[in-house]
Amino acid sequence: MLLFLALVASAPTSPDPVTRACTLAAHSYPQLAAARPTTAISRSGRTVVASVGHTEDQIAPRRSVARGDDVVVCLDGVPVSTRTGPRAWDAVDLLSHWYGHEDLEGQFAAIRVDLETDEIACRNDPLGLGPLYCAPVEGGWAVGNSVRAIRTLVRANDPDPLGVAGFLTLGWYVGGRTTVESVVATPRGHRCAYRAGGVEEIADFSPAIALARARGAAGDRYATDRLRSELIELTRAALTQPGLPASCGITAGRDSRLLLALALAAGAHPRTLTIGDEGDTDVEIGRLLADAADLDHSRIPQVDPTEESRADVEVAQSFVELTDGSSSLLQLHDVQRLPRVVDRVGIQAWGVGGEIARGGTGTLSALATCGPLVRRSTAVQDLLLQLKARDPANLLRREARQQIADYLSRFIRERLDEGWRPYEVSEAFYTFERVACWGSTGIRRSSPADDLFSPFTSRSFITHALSLHPSERYAELVHRRLLHATAPQLDRIPFDGPWRVRHRRLATAHATMRGAALAAGRVRRSGRTEDDSSAPWSITWFVRHREKLRPLVLDGPLSLWSILDRSAIETALGEDREPTQEVAEGLLRAITVAISLGGE
Numbered sequence: 001m002l003l004f005l006a007l008v009a010s011a012p013t014s015p016d017p018v019t020r021a022c023t024l025a026a027h028s029y030p031q032l033a034a035a036r037p038t039t040a041i042s043r044s045g046r047t048v049v050a051s052v053g054h055t056e057d058q059i060a061p062r063r064s065v066a067r068g069d070d071v072v073v074c075l076d077g078v079p080v081s082t083r084t085g086p087r088a089w090d091a092v093d094l095l096s097h098w099y100g101h102e103d104l105e106g107q108f109a110a111i112r113v114d115l116e117t118d119e120i121a122c123r124n125d126p127l128g129l130g131p132l133y134c135a136p137v138e139g140g141w142a143v144g145n146s147v148r149a150i151r152t153l154v155r156a157n158d159p160d161p162l163g164v165a166g167f168l169t170l171g172w173y174v175g176g177r178t179t180v181e182s183v184v185a186t187p188r189g190h191r192c193a194y195r196a197g198g199v200e201e202i203a204d205f206s207p208a209i210a211l212a213r214a215r216g217a218a219g220d221r222y223a224t225d226r227l228r229s230e231l232i233e234l235t236r237a238a239l240t241q242p243g244l245p246a247s248c249g250i251t252a253g254r255d256s257r258l259l260l261a262l263a264l265a266a267g268a269h270p271r272t273l274t275i276g277d278e279g280d281t282d283v284e285i286g287r288l289l290a291d292a293a294d295l296d297h298s299r300i301p302q303v304d305p306t307e308e309s310r311a312d313v314e315v316a317q318s319f320v321e322l323t324d325g326s327s328s329l330l331q332l333h334d335v336q337r338l339p340r341v342v343d344r345v346g347i348q349a350w351g352v353g354g355e356i357a358r359g360g361t362g363t364l365s366a367l368a369t370c371g372p373l374v375r376r377s378t379a380v381q382d383l384l385l386q387l388k389a390r391d392p393a394n395l396l397r398r399e400a401r402q403q404i405a406d407y408l409s410r411f412i413r414e415r416l417d418e419g420w421r422p423y424e425v426s427e428a429f430y431t432f433e434r435v436a437c438w439g440s441t442g443i444r445r446s447s448p449a450d451d452l453f454s455p456f457t458s459r460s461f462i463t464h465a466l467s468l469h470p471s472e473r474y475a476e477l478v479h480r481r482l483l484h485a486t487a488p489q490l491d492r493i494p495f496d497g498p499w500r501v502r503h504r505r506l507a508t509a510h511a512t513m514r515g516a517a518l519a520a521g522r523v524r525r526s527g528r529t530e531d532d533s534s535a536p537w538s539i540t541w542f543v544r545h546r547e548k549l550r551p552l553v554l555d556g557p558l559s560l561w562s563i564l565d566r567s568a569i570e571t572a573l574g575e576d577r578e579p580t581q582e583v584a585e586g587l588l589r590a591i592t593v594a595i596s597l598g599g600e
Contacts (some may be wrong), residue, residue, distance in 0.1 A: 001032065001345070001447040002053030002064040004074035005149045006113050006120045010139025010196040012045030017153055019050040025149035026052035028321035030340045031448040038065060040072050042115035046140070046196065049074065050114040051118075059345050062133060062242055063372065064307070066091035066283050068323030070116040076145055077108030077130045077443070078347060078451045082230065082235035089242050102204065105234055105458045107350075107443055107451075109145045120194040126205035127436040127457045128188025129352070129443055131324070135183045141194040143186070147178050147324045156182040159597055161234060162293055164563045165396055165404040168589045169389035171328060172437040174407055179325045180595045188436055207432050208418045213459070214466035215419075223464055224481050229481075230460045236266035236452040238347060245346035246270040247450070250297075252285040252496035254479045255354030256455065261487035262455060263349055270349060273298045292489050302537065302584050303333055317595055326385030327441040329588040330538045334445045346450045352439045353456030356431050357465035357478035363514045365426050369470035375423035384410055385429060393572045393583045395590055400563045402564035407462070423470060431462060471507035539584045548572065549591055564590055 005022040007013065019039045026032045032052060039050045051074045055065050066073045069166075075091040083103050087093040087358075094101065098112050098121070108428065109130035112121040124130040134143045135154045142150050152155070163177030176185035186192050191203035203209060227390055239246040248263055248270040250256045257266045263270055272295050274286035283299050290297030319332050361367055374380040385408045389399060411433070415425045446452050455461060465478060472478075476499055483491045501510050544551065550573050554566075569590060572583055578586065 001029065001451075002051055002075065002076040003146045003149060004049065004051040004053075004111060004142070005142065005144035005146065005153065006024060006047070006049040006074075006111055007153065008044065008047045008118055008120050008194055008196055009137065010138045013048060014481055015039050015041045015048040015050070020049045021149045021152040022052050022144070022146070025146040028148070028318070029448045030337075030373040031342045035175070040067065040113070040115060042118050043070075044118055047113060047115060049111070055340070055347055058342060060246075062089055062244070063091045064169045064353075066095040067401040068095055070114065071092075071095060072106065072113045072115065073110065074113075075108065075110045076447070077110075077125075078106045078238055078242070078453050079104040079108040079110070079125070079242075080106040080234055082233040082237060082452070086237065086241055087466040089238075096335040099230070103459075105455075106238060106453055107457070110144060117554060118196065121187055121191065122194070123191045123204070124186070124188065125457065126189045126434070126459050126462070127353070127439070128185065129436065129440040129457060130445065131440050132186040133178065133183050134186050134192075134194065140196045141199070142192055147180070147183055148321070149327070150183050151180055154182065157559070157597065158179045158182070159560055159563055159593070161400050161563050162403045162407060164560075164593050165400040166389075166407070166596060167328070168396055168564075168586060169391050169401075169404055170433075170438075171330070171431055171585075172441065173326065173431075173591065174404070174433060174437065175411075179593060182242070186431075198213075207415060207420070207428055210459075210462055210466060211419055211428075212432070213463040217463055217467040220467070223467065224478070224485075225240040227460055227464045227478075228482055228485060231262050231455045231458070232486075234455045234458055234460075235262045235268065235453075236534060238455075239268035239270060239349060242347065246349065247343060247346055248272050249276055249351075250289050251288045252494075253282075253351075254358065254476065254495065255351030257289065257490055257493075258291060258354065258454070258479050258483050258486075259349050259351045260293060261483055261490050265486050265563075268349075269295060269298050271298065273300055275300045275302065277302055285493060285496070288493050289490060292493060293487075299338050309566050311456060316549065316552065316591065320592055320595040323441060323444045325592065327445055328585070328592050329542070331441070331445060332541065334442075335538045338446075342449050346498070348446065348450040350442065350446075350452040350454040351456065352442060352454045353435050353461065354454075354479070356427070356435060356456065356462055357473055358476045359427065359470060359473040363517075365430060369423050369426060370474050370507045372508055372512065376421075378412065378416065378422045381422045381425050382409055385412065385426060386520050390582055391586060392580070393586055394568050395572065395586050396566055397563060397565050404580075408412070424466075427470070427473070429443075431466070469504070471504040474500060474507040474511060475502075477504065514562065538588060539579075539581055542584050542588055543551075543578055552598075553591045553594040555598075557597045560594060560597055564593075 035052045037052045041048050073091050073095040079088045081088040107129040109124040110131045135150050158181045159183040160177045163173045166174030191202045195201040250272050272290045273285050276283040415428050
C-alpha cells in the first residue's frame with residue numbers, strides 16, 4: 001500500500017502541508033507504523049509530491065516509488081501487462097515506460113510528477129478500481145489516492161449531495177463523487193495530466209470504447225479460446241512474476257471457482273482460504289476445491305458481531321478512516337480480520353467483475369436484459385434502474401432523492417447517445433457503476449495487508465462479456481465454457497446452486513418467471529451479492545450496538561442535514577423493534593457518511 005499526494009500550484013508553495021496531509025492519512029493504518037514519508041519539490045517550487053507506504057522489505061522485489069533526474073513515479077497496487085514488459089508492477093519500470101504502457105490491466109493507481117515542467121500525470125486501471133482523486137486549489141490542483149489527504153490539504157468539508165444520495169441508496173458514490181463536494185475521482189480508465197493552467201484527459205477505456213470493442217468482437221467463433229489464453233497470461237503476470245505470496249479466496253460460487261482455475265492454469269500455487277463457520281456450504285466446498293487442486297486451505301472463522309469488545313465507537317470510526325469513507329459499515333467485518341502487523345505484503349486473487357459475464361446478480365438486471373417487451377422500452381429501463389436506488393425509511397430529503405433519480409436517468413440518456421441499446425443499459429450500469437465504484441471500495445479495505453488482483457475487470461473480459469447476447473450472459477456460458485476447458489476437475493465439484501438455465505433459449509422464460517415472483521413479493525429484489533453476504537453480520541452488529549452508534553450520526557455536521565432527513569433518522573434509530581435489513585443498511589450508510597464528514 002502506498003498513499004500519495006501531489007500538488008501543482010501557480011506560485012511557489014511549501015512542501016510541509018502536503019507532507020503533513022499525506023502523513024495524517026497514513027495514521028489510519030497501523031500496518032504503516034514503520035513507514036516514513038518521502039517528499040520531493042520541483043525547481044520552481046510550484047509542484048510537491050509526498051508519499052507514505054509499506055517499507056521496501058515488505059513489498060520486495062517491487063518498488064512503489066521511483067525517482068529519475070526530475071521525475072517521481074508513485075504506484076499503489078498491481079498493474080500487469082502481457083505485451084509491453086513483464087515488470088509493469090514495479091515503479092522503476094513504470095518510470096522508464098510510462099508512455100509505452102498503454103494496455104495496463106490489474107487494479108492500480110499511479111502518478112508521474114515531472115519536477116521540471118510542473119506537471120502531474122496520473123492513470124489507473126480500465127475500470128478505475130484503483131482510486132485516484134483530485135480537487136482544485138487556487139491556481140492549481142491536488143491529486144492523490146486518498147480522499148482524506150486531499151480534504152486535509154484543501155480544507156474541504158462540505159458534503160456532496162449527489163455523492164451522499166448515491167451512497168445511501170446504492171451503496172457507493174456515483175459518478176466519481178465522494179463524501180465532500182470539491183473532491184472527485186479522476187475519470188476512470190483515463191490518463192490525465194494536471195498543470196496549473198488546466199487538465200488534459202485521454203480515454204484508455206470508457207463505456208463508449210467498451211461498446212465499440214464489443215460490437216467489433218460479436219460473432220467471433222474463436223473469442224472464448226482467445227479470452228482463456230489472455231486471462232491465464234494476465235493471472236500469471238500478477239500471481240507468479242512479482243514473486244510475492246499469493247492467496248485465493250474460494251467459496252461455493254462461480255467466480256471464485258473460475259478464478260482458481262485460471263490461477264492453476266497460470267502455474268500459481270496460491271494459499272486458499274474461505275471465511276465461514278464449520279458446516280457452512282462455502283467452507284465444505286472450499287475444502288473440496290483445495291483438495292482437488294492439491295493446495296493448502298485455511299478456514300477463517302467469522303468474527304462474533306455480539307462481542308462487547310466490538311461495541312466501542314472507535315471501531316466504527318477507525319473503519320471509516322481506514323476505508324477513506326468509501327465503504328459502508330456494512331463491510332465492517334472485512335477489516336476485523338486484517339493483521340495489524342504485516343511482514344510481507346502479498347497478492348490476493350479476487351473475483352470482482354465476474355458477474356459482468358453472468359448478467360449481473362439481481363432479478364431487476366435479468367428482467368431488464370431478457371424480459372420480453374420491457375427490454376426494448378427506454379421508459380421501463382429507466383423505471384427498473386430507479387428501483388435499484390432504495391431508501392425505504394426516507395432517510396434522504398426529497399431534494400437529494402431527486403438528485404439520484406436525475407443522475408440515473410442521465411446515465412441512461414448518455415449510454416443511449418453512445419449507441420447502447422435500451423436492454424444493454426442496465427449491464428453498462430452494472431459494469432461501469434456497480435463494479436467500478438463499489439468494487440473499488442474493496443481495494444482500500446484489503447490493501448493494508450494484501451494487494452488485490454482480478455482478471456475479470458480486464459478489457460478482454462469486459463469486451464467479450466458485452467459482445468454476447470444477453471441470453472448467453474444469463475445462461476452463464478462464459479463461466480461454463482472457461483471452467484470446463486481450464487480445470488475440468490473443479491467443474492465436477494458442486495456449486496451452491498444449479499446453473500440458472502441449461503440453454504440460452506430458456507433465458508427469457510426464466511427471467512420472466514423471476515420477474516413475476518419479484519412482483520408477487522416472493523423473492524428479494526436483488527440476488528446474492530457481496531453486500532448481501534455481509535448484511536446479516538452487520539445488521540446483528542448494528543442492532544447490538546445501536547445506542548452507542550446513535551450519537552455518531554445525530555451529532556454529525558450540521559451541513560449533513562441539508563441532505564439527510566433528521567426526523568426520519570431519529571425515528572428509525574429510536575424504534576424499539578429490530579429494523580428491517582434495508583432500513584438498517586440505510587442507517588449504517590448514514591452513520592458512515594456522518595463519521596467521514598466529522599473526521600476532519
